[in-house]
Amino acid sequence: MMLASDTRETAAADSGTEDFGPRQADVLEAALTLLVEGGDKGFTTARLARAANCSKESLYKWFGDRSGLLAAMVTYQASKVRVAGSLNARPSAEEFKRQLTDFAHDLLTVLSGPTSLALNRLAIGEAGRTDAQLGHLLTERGRRAIEERAKKLLDTGKRAGLIRFDDREEAFATLYGLIVGDMHVRMLLGETVPALAGDAAISAQAARAIGKFHRLYAAGDDMTTTA
């Protein structure tokens, strides 16, 4: 129910950052819960009003519109998953690999989370019409953070002489592809992916992916250490 009222000041990162009073946060929390267990079909203003103990009129006063409400849900959820990886400017090889593996683990955990899946389903469903305003918002708010973290990680590895690449974009794309593969789409389609069932499986998948990435991008020739 309540995550203790956020005393966040200076949350300003780049753009947007409306901080949603505590009442609105509660409503958005209820909205996400409703969306997770009902899909966009089960998510309606009347139901949300009942679930959040507020009136529909207030919903429209606060968020203006249904799409405004959805947008608010996206930014609200994105503001919750702000993760910060501990960075070491000059990591050892093992340390770096560990950081990469942690990144992969976090990425898989986030992507397989029910809230992420529900929001992505919603945005994808809406992407057919209205030119994907919500999809853009989702990629902007959700993916950007991940991409930033990964690229910082890659730069660190390159500076430390541990990995080698020319195109950082391409390296990131490869890393992402190796970690996630088609599992994201399969989960979005409702399948249960065995490689992501439980934390142990996720860790195994992360380790496998990072092993391959290392064999592709390692600066040295220690690629014989494959499991």
Added chain:
Amino acid sequence: MMLASDTRETAAADSGTEDFGPRQADVLEAALTLLVEGGDKGFTTARLARAANCSKESLYKWFGDRSGLLAAMVTYQASKVRVAGSLNARPSAEEFKRQLTDFAHDLLTVLSGPTSLALNRLAIGEAGRTDAQLGHLLTERGRRAIEERAKKLLDTGKRAGLIRFDDREEAFATLYGLIVGDMHVRMLLGETVPALAGDAAISAQAARAIGKFHRLYAAGDDMTTTA
């Protein structure tokens, strides 16, 4: 719900053999067109009836239900993309690489096609509720073919001594991840992915992915050719 036991005497109940008389095929074609340019929002029985010059009653008689109609659309579309790669039992290294690249090219072309995107969006939107019957159908009808072709390809390469792997599933997953990455989800979200804009870009992406795959799975030690 029920598949009606009505006058339908064709035994196409279970799997495969979707013959769909020519009239039904036309209707399904119109349905796909409508879905592509309207999304699931713009796709309604009344609109389809008007677009296909048929009556709603006929729609319900032929497909039983809205979900039945959607399922028919999926299987119909799947029956159209039946691709057959020319297989060579004992290809040379270059020939094999070419086959892999062709596969990657075809995969990217199919995934970025508007019909595929629309159907995937539909199934994903429906996956929130109703336990993803349509999603399963889509993976079964659509992905299976691709997976079969790829695995046959991998086996061929292994038999020819060109690539080496223990787990075929894992090798396929890696191949898929290297080719597609997160571009599928991004397209589903409505983004325009530059790496897939036009056939030349797709070919370049395919070649890049297969290059990496080869560096990971080549049987020889020619992996020193890193760029």
Added chain:
DNA sequence: CCCGAACCGTACCGTACGGTACTTGTTTGG
């Protein structure tokens, strides 16, 4: 003590959808 703002609960409106029923051609086979 009162006033006004905020807000909950509910009722309401227009619309649009899925699904059904009926009427009117049009085919088809005996």
Added chain:
DNA sequence: CCAAACAAGTACCGTACGGTACGGTTCGGG
């Protein structure tokens, strides 16, 4: 040539949604 089947077109029904309006209630400030 006729009757039975089939299908187009339309009208219709129940429902459910997005969005709005209204009465009652709380709460903080003057």
